[in-house]
Amino acid sequence: MSDPSATGHAATAHDLLALVGGERNVTSVTNCISRLRIGVADRALVHEQEIRDHPKVLGVVEDDTFQIVLGPAAVAKVAEEFARAVESERGAGAAGGAAEGAAPAGGAGGAGGDAEALAAKGEAIRAANKRRNATPFKLMLRRIANIFVPLIPALIACGILAGVTGVFANLGWLGPVLPALDAIAKGFMSLIMVFVGMNAAKEFGGTPVLGGAVAAIIPFAGVADVQAFGVELEPGQGGVLGALGAAVLCAYVERWTRRWVPDTLDILVTPTVAVLVSGLVTVYGLMFVAGEVSAAIGVAANWLLGYAGAPAGLILGGLFLPLVMLGLHQALIPIHTTLIGVDGFTVLLPVLAMAGAGQVGAALALYLRLKHNEGIRTTIRSALPAGLLGVGEPLIYGVTLPLGRPFLTACAGGAVGGGFLGLANQLGVSAGSTAIGPSGWALFPLVQGSQGIGAAVAVYGLGLVVGYVAGFLLTYFFGLSRDAAAELNAAESMAPDDSSEDAPAAAPGPEGDPAQARTA
Known part of the structure; x- marks a missing residue:
């Protein structure tokens, strides 16, 4: 029997391939933990809003590649099907071109001109985006x-x-x-x-x-x-x-x-x-x-958390979600790896993991407050397991960021959890990670510390609880105004196109535009 999920991933891949302009517009295909990263030749051919509206898409980020957030459960399989679809269509196109022989490439009159004008416009947009993203700092982060x-x-x-x-x-x-x-x-x-x-x-x-x-x-x-x-x-x-x-x-x-x-x-x-x-x-x-x-x-890392533990943890835990949203967290990978080589574990990763705990708490608070908005509640149910395992992008792009203020309260919850871990480190009980990559519950097998595994696991577990509770309380009481909660509860679902008008104070997305709400 064939796997139904495989068919679903293939359908998603073919949908996305068409929406990014087809196989001729794809220059590269890769994926990370939750994003499908597509290199496109002509940005004008990408139907970004339709991609955002796709039921399997949690968000879109544009950098040197066009990045589609699909979540950890689907991204690797969709990426595989996407690459397979690209190769299949290229093979079919080559065969078709050989069969047509000397047939004219473009139609008569204005069709060819329109295509050339569209390609020129797309190249101009691509060049502008490349110039905007080609700052030395962004280039360094991209290479890292x-x-x-x-x-x-x-x-x-x-x-x-x-x-x-x-x-x-x-x-x-x-x-x-x-x-x-x-x-x-x-x-x-x-x-x-x-x-x-x-x-x-x-x-x-x-x-x-x-x-x-x-x-x-x-x-x-x-x-x-x-x-x-x-x-x-x-x-x-x-x-x-x-x-x-x-x-x-x-x-x-x-x-x-x-x-x-x-x-x-x-x-x-x-x-x-x-x-x-x-x-x-x-x-x-x-x-x-x-x-x-x-x-x-x-x-420096040991001094930071040893002598300025609580304030340092507060800042690190509070700022990590924006770093993930902008892709800047990649710059920390060499630091984590260096700390593992020096001390055997990195004390920074568990502190930063508290950002995900704050977001989980925020999502739970929204789930309770928005009892009549089944669209948002469905998104939370689907994204919460990944959030508990430390993959925060589905909740960032699917829930908290489009609503604006809940993203800020989630960051505040992460700050409280980070402050707790920083304080514990300052008191001499550190919690570090022997490897980088996972966080949330998935980090437990990697936890180690100066006082042994047992103490480190206890401190990290308590930090998660503190982050959950802080994110929940801050979002429940301050994440949505009374009017915004009433408006969201009155709507059976919130369409993505309406997020910038109906959602309260949408936070800016990675490119500076209001983030689009994703509720299905």
């Missing part, structure tokens, strides 16, 4: 995301396995199997610098395997025999920051070398020079410098 986001599935899997292995070890279970589980869990992390190097080299225009080769110097045991700045190096010194710098340098050296090396010698000279030069700089400079920077980041 391209380097680290592909690693998140492995980070999650190995982190969870490491947490489960630790629990089994403490309980004395599965003794003969524990070494194998430990190897599976830690193998990736021991070589993560290589993967970072490969992705970084690719992102900066170099050969991925050369970036990986240079980054592999850092975890190599033989560097212990090398002295730099008067001290012996340690394997792994510099961590992912060193690997990142080494691979970027290798990409630049490779590109520079290729300019003057004859084609007949390129395969021999270019990779050798790139690896040798960047490798020497890595061994005699980058490893030491990056190691000092990594240690400083660890000291």
